[in-house]
Amino acid sequence: xxxxxxxxxxxxxxxxxxxxxxxxxxxxxxxxxxxxxxxxxxxxxxxxxxxxxxxxxxxxxxxxxxxxxxxxxxxxxxxxxxxxxxxxxxxxxxxxxxxxxxxxxxxxxxxxxxx
Amino acid sequence: xxxxxxxxxxxxxxxxxxxxxxxxxxxxxxxxxxxxxxxxxxxxxxxxxxxxxxxxxxxxxxxxxxxxxxxxxxxxxxxxxxxxxxxxxxxxxxxxxxxxx
Amino acid sequence: xxxxxxxxxxxxxxxxxxxxxxxxxxxxxxxxxxxxxxxxxxxxxxxxxxxxxxxxxxxxxxxxxxxxxxxxxxxxxxxxxxxxxxxxxxxxxxxxxxxxxxxxxxxxxxxxxxxxxxxxxxxxxxxxxxxxxxxxxxxxxxxxxxxxxxxxxxxxxxxxxxxxxxxxxxxxxxxxxxxxxxxxxxxxxxxxxxxxxxxxxxxxxxxxxxxxxxxxxxxxxxxxxxxxxxxxxxxxxxxxxxxxxxxxxxxxxxxxxxxxxxxxxxxxxxxxxxxxxxxxxxxxxxxxxxxxxxxxxxxxxxxxxxxxxxxxxxxxxxxxxxxxxxxxxxxxxxxxxxxxxxxxxxxxxxxxxxxxxxxxxxxxxxxxxxxxxxxxxxxxxxxxxxxxxxxxxxxxxxxxxxxxxxxxxxxxxxxxxxxxxxxxxxxxxxxxxxxxxxxxxxxxxxxxxxxxxxxxxxxxxxxxxxxxxxxxxxxxxxxxxxxxxxxxxxxxxxxxxxxxxxxxxxxxxxxxxxxxxxxxxxxxxxxxxxxxxxxxxxxxxxxxxxxxxxxxxxxxxxxxxxxxxxxxxxxxxxxxxx
Numbered sequence: 001x002x003x004x005x006x007x008x009x010x011x012x013x014x015x016x017x018x019x020x021x022x023x024x025x026x027x028x029x030x031x032x033x034x035x036x037x038x039x040x041x042x043x044x045x046x047x048x049x050x051x052x053x054x055x056x057x058x059x060x061x062x063x064x065x066x067x068x069x070x071x072x073x074x075x076x077x078x079x080x081x082x083x084x085x086x087x088x089x090x091x092x093x094x095x096x097x098x099x100x101x102x103x104x105x106x107x108x109x110x111x112x113x114x115x
Numbered sequence: 116x117x118x119x120x121x122x123x124x125x126x127x128x129x130x131x132x133x134x135x136x137x138x139x140x141x142x143x144x145x146x147x148x149x150x151x152x153x154x155x156x157x158x159x160x161x162x163x164x165x166x167x168x169x170x171x172x173x174x175x176x177x178x179x180x181x182x183x184x185x186x187x188x189x190x191x192x193x194x195x196x197x198x199x200x201x202x203x204x205x206x207x208x209x210x211x212x213x214x215x216x
Numbered sequence: 217x218x219x220x221x222x223x224x225x226x227x228x229x230x231x232x233x234x235x236x237x238x239x240x241x242x243x244x245x246x247x248x249x250x251x252x253x254x255x256x257x258x259x260x261x262x263x264x265x266x267x268x269x270x271x272x273x274x275x276x277x278x279x280x281x282x283x284x285x286x287x288x289x290x291x292x293x294x295x296x297x298x299x300x301x302x303x304x305x306x307x308x309x310x311x312x313x314x315x316x317x318x319x320x321x322x323x324x325x326x327x328x329x330x331x332x333x334x335x336x337x338x339x340x341x342x343x344x345x346x347x348x349x350x351x352x353x354x355x356x357x358x359x360x361x362x363x364x365x366x367x368x369x370x371x372x373x374x375x376x377x378x379x380x381x382x383x384x385x386x387x388x389x390x391x392x393x394x395x396x397x398x399x400x401x402x403x404x405x406x407x408x409x410x411x412x413x414x415x416x417x418x419x420x421x422x423x424x425x426x427x428x429x430x431x432x433x434x435x436x437x438x439x440x441x442x443x444x445x446x447x448x449x450x451x452x453x454x455x456x457x458x459x460x461x462x463x464x465x466x467x468x469x470x471x472x473x474x475x476x477x478x479x480x481x482x483x484x485x486x487x488x489x490x491x492x493x494x495x496x497x498x499x500x501x502x503x504x505x506x507x508x509x510x511x512x513x514x515x516x517x518x519x520x521x522x523x524x525x526x527x528x529x530x531x532x533x534x535x536x537x538x539x540x541x542x543x544x545x546x547x548x549x550x551x552x553x554x555x556x557x558x559x560x561x562x563x564x565x566x567x568x569x570x571x572x573x574x575x576x577x578x579x580x581x582x583x584x585x586x587x588x589x590x591x592x593x594x595x596x597x598x599x600x601x602x603x604x605x606x607x608x609x610x611x612x613x614x615x616x617x618x619x620x621x622x623x624x625x626x627x628x629x630x631x632x633x634x635x636x637x638x639x640x641x642x643x644x645x646x647x648x649x650x651x652x653x654x655x656x657x658x659x660x661x662x663x664x665x666x667x668x669x670x671x672x673x674x675x676x677x678x679x680x681x682x683x684x685x686x687x688x689x690x691x692x693x694x695x696x697x698x699x700x701x702x703x704x705x706x707x708x709x710x711x712x713x714x715x716x717x718x719x720x721x722x723x724x725x726x727x728x729x730x731x732x733x734x735x736x737x738x739x740x741x742x743x744x745x746x747x748x749x750x751x752x753x754x755x756x757x758x759x760x761x762x763x764x765x766x767x768x769x770x771x772x773x774x775x776x777x778x779x780x781x782x783x784x785x786x787x788x789x790x791x792x793x794x
Contacts, residue, residue, distance in 0.1 A: 030242055069310065
């Protein structure tokens, strides 16, 4: 629900513009790659949290954070940071909260990822 | 080891002072001191006041200077030598080639 | 953000990208390609190492946190694989904690690139590391070049050392009257030690110390040794050899390279030594009881410095009796240093000699021990020579092998030397060469050398220079005699000496007549007995070696007859008594 992350855009248009220009014909490929990876990570995060493996949870969130940033998905990047922190501190509760917010951010983001 | 040079006001005498160890490491600088002078002076003074140590390569450098300055007709004085330096010059009898003070 | 321009210049790099996130990997690879470089992509550390091993890489962009093998471990592996080559590793990280960044550096990382990737920064870093790599490669190839040139130089030096050893340490160094030491280090530090027997049975010794080490010493040593041995073998006197050495070295060696040397002529028959010291520490003469008799300091410029015209070849002449010793050394003894950097010094040597009480023949060993005790291992040139005078007797008769009578050797030769030639030259070696053309005379070279030498020096010293041999009764008189000899010789402006050689073969060998005349006033036969002082000793020897000896009325002409027999057996060589 609205928190700090609502202050950040879901997707930075400038970054998208640059990526379009960088990838040219492969822009679509990039979007698909990101989406596939993102959905995989969501699954992994759920699994790690359920099994209590907060170290793997942390690593997964870290990587997701990175790719979000590269895509310009700033809000998503922010909540991934929270998830990572939770993982570092071994705080399963905070980790769970962060994961919910990640899922929500992603749901919001997904429709905006189009050529 | 440091080498400094100075030319007299009338440009006729070039003084070269060597401090520290006067050995093979001084070779290039010592040569530059007299070869790079704009005008060739007629007299040379080598001041060894600060030279703590002098070995056979330094003697060689003095011979090179003498050769450059005219060989037998060169006017070179070696001044302010400490006893150790004087001894080395003495054993080699360089007083027969240079004026040593 | 505008398009980053593709670099116009420089080589294309081979860049390895390792990132476990596929989207990030895609973006980064594309960024690198757009900069004009080739890219390889790995999705974990292990694959990164594999790709590096098989394809190499000029720069590595490595994600820090990766599965299978993380970035740190992969970086370490890649570093190890790269060996001494420089492979810059840039860690890709969103890590901001200092500890993590430090770990990146410790793992062998050279820099960081943070996510999200900034193309401008990426380009700048790649450029910076490219320059660094090029510099590193330049350094490597320069280092390799220097190393290979150094190896070449070392190998040249090795060769020079071998040649130097053969040349500089040949000769009669194993003569029983000589003891010498050269430290292993000195052997190729420019110290040269030569000893040659003279035809007369005496000896020449040279101890030298070249400026510079290594090649310059080797180069100087060769002509030095050649001249020394050749001239000594032909019977040249010390001053002739010195003039030639100085001249030759002066011509061959560059200005600034020279040879400090002591040259010694030992004449056991006359009981004297001639010492010339140009640049080495004092030569000491020590009596049989160990007492210091003379100190002979350096009074000449080293060899190879002075021009021919100004060179002073005159040695100091001293009488020396059997059992007395000469001690000389190069700088290494004086300059040996201990841990405190103190020099052994001349005073210590003199002190040791003065205070020494034991048997004189062990002084040499004590001196060596003292030096070694002073500083353990010698790091500088260290050459020490001891010469013990022996008593001279008849020269070697030599072995006579079967020789056919050489009927063609029937000739007469005369040479007249006038004052200028007398001042400069000693004709004995050339005359000897003429005589050695007669095969049957070769076995008697020693004898003939003594004969010619004696007769010539008589004519010169007593005939022309009018020296009184009675001066030579004591050490002071000795010195006075020789210094006067030099003075008068230099001042000689008139007069002549004639040497006639007349050889006829005989059925059973040959007969040689030697006649030496001079323009001096001569002497009354009655004034001179053959047992009188030095001259008497000399002429006594001549008489013993020849069939007949005779003077003319005025006493300024002496004729000797030498007969050599043809034999079919081999004679034993007379050993010189010690």
